[in-house]
Amino acid sequence: MPPLRPRLLVADHQGRIFDHPALLMLCRQGAQWTLPRPDELMPLPEESELFLLPARRAVGLDPETGEVEAQEELAVAAFAAPAHTITAHPAYVTDKGAPTLPLFAYGAVGFARGRFYVCAQKVDEDTRQVFSGIARPRLEQRAKALMRRYPDNRLVQHLMAKCVLRYACPAARNLALGRYEAPLPVAGACNARCVGCISRQEDGAKICAAPQQRMNFTPTADEVLEVMFHHAKEEQRPVFSFGQGCEGEPLTQAALLTEVVRRFRAAGGHGTVNLNTNASLPDAVAALAEAGLDSLRVSMNSAREEWYAAYYRPQNYHFAQVRESIARARAAGLFVSVNLLYFPGVSDTEEEIAALVELIQAYRVDLLQLRSLNIDPELYMELLASVAPGPSVGFGNFRKRLRKACPWLAFGYFNPYIVRSECI
Numbered sequence: 001m002p003p004l005r006p007r008l009l010v011a012d013h014q015g016r017i018f019d020h021p022a023l024l025m026l027c028r029q030g031a032q033w034t035l036p037r038p039d040e041l042m043p044l045p046e047e048s049e050l051f052l053l054p055a056r057r058a059v060g061l062d063p064e065t066g067e068v069e070a071q072e073e074l075a076v077a078a079f080a081a082p083a084h085t086i087t088a089h090p091a092y093v094t095d096k097g098a099p100t101l102p103l104f105a106y107g108a109v110g111f112a113r114g115r116f117y118v119c120a121q122k123v124d125e126d127t128r129q130v131f132s133g134i135a136r137p138r139l140e141q142r143a144k145a146l147m148r149r150y151p152d153n154r155l156v157q158h159l160m161a162k163c164v165l166r167y168a169c170p171a172a173r174n175l176a177l178g179r180y181e182a183p184l185p186v187a188g189a190c191n192a193r194c195v196g197c198i199s200r201q202e203d204g205a206k207i208c209a210a211p212q213q214r215m216n217f218t219p220t221a222d223e224v225l226e227v228m229f230h231h232a233k234e235e236q237r238p239v240f241s242f243g244q245g246c247e248g249e250p251l252t253q254a255a256l257l258t259e260v261v262r263r264f265r266a267a268g269g270h271g272t273v274n275l276n277t278n279a280s281l282p283d284a285v286a287a288l289a290e291a292g293l294d295s296l297r298v299s300m301n302s303a304r305e306e307w308y309a310a311y312y313r314p315q316n317y318h319f320a321q322v323r324e325s326i327a328r329a330r331a332a333g334l335f336v337s338v339n340l341l342y343f344p345g346v347s348d349t350e351e352e353i354a355a356l357v358e359l360i361q362a363y364r365v366d367l368l369q370l371r372s373l374n375i376d377p378e379l380y381m382e383l384l385a386s387v388a389p390g391p392s393v394g395f396g397n398f399r400k401r402l403r404k405a406c407p408w409l410a411f412g413y414f415n416p417y418i419v420r421s422e423c424i
Contacts (some may be wrong), residue, residue, distance in 0.1 A: 006110025008060030023060025025110030030345020040087035044116035055098030077106035082129035088119035105372030113197035122412035178234025190248030192381035243276025254284035265292035279325035291331035303355035347399035
């Protein structure tokens, strides 16, 4: 079979997408334009989406002349379904005055052999966020039934009315269906000002609006526990996760979390209690571990402080506190994941890989979750302009390097169910 060479996808201003008859798809990795790596292309997964990129003209390669050609039509990108990580962004020319792109991950996409191909790789076989066989009316009925069952629980009302019915949040949908992982948002405040925050943007930010609304109340311990015990009755292997997209940093509510976890364990609550966090408060992490926390998922865009700070813009903490939290979690026997917000052409450079390997080896991190960084690619490169990234080795080589340096390390996308006897 001849090598896979996807053709360029373009869109007209009426939103019609078509493949160019002559030009090949180009992709972007950091500041470099290149043909896609064959081992980092895959058929576009189900439940993915195609985006038109406003004021950004598609760019392709003429295979006869080797020339790069910009088109009048718009560039097209793909948002890969959960459990997939994008390996390259689309190549395009941005017009003057173009708006900053909304907070999604923009995968390079082309057309070949009668189907769409995207620069992405599947990193987790778990199907917990696949909903293709579940009719939307069923989800809505389940959400409304929970709202009727717990009319006075503000957390239930928030998760069902806003997260399920308005935003179609996968985590909240699973709670409505009584399966997998239950989201437990608790915090309206945050001690970081992430450039790509999906629940709150500052006045004057380049990003026009956050894609979802942050919760505007703090649930009581009783409200959180009611959700946990409900989910534990529905799912045999439940995972409960503090730290969701509709909230700030859960550690800002450390006293509430500690009370909830302690009471849940004292009442015989079973399942994996997980914290998705920026890990900024080591003492709070240690207290939660003592109360009965099972796993810690620490999010970062980089294991280097300069690039971490450029994106997270931490308030009253530094990357040293993040590392200290990981150390204390490991000392307490917690399962520790690093949730790397992967950005092609930056995360897979030599300096970034070396820093990540050092952190994983230093604390013997259990799992590397690979999620695409949701941000306008050009905006992110502007943030890192003070330190130009080196050459990209590609997503495949990035994983190979990590496997060789850290052979115990698992790769994935979702928080796993942890058997408590293994972590206490």
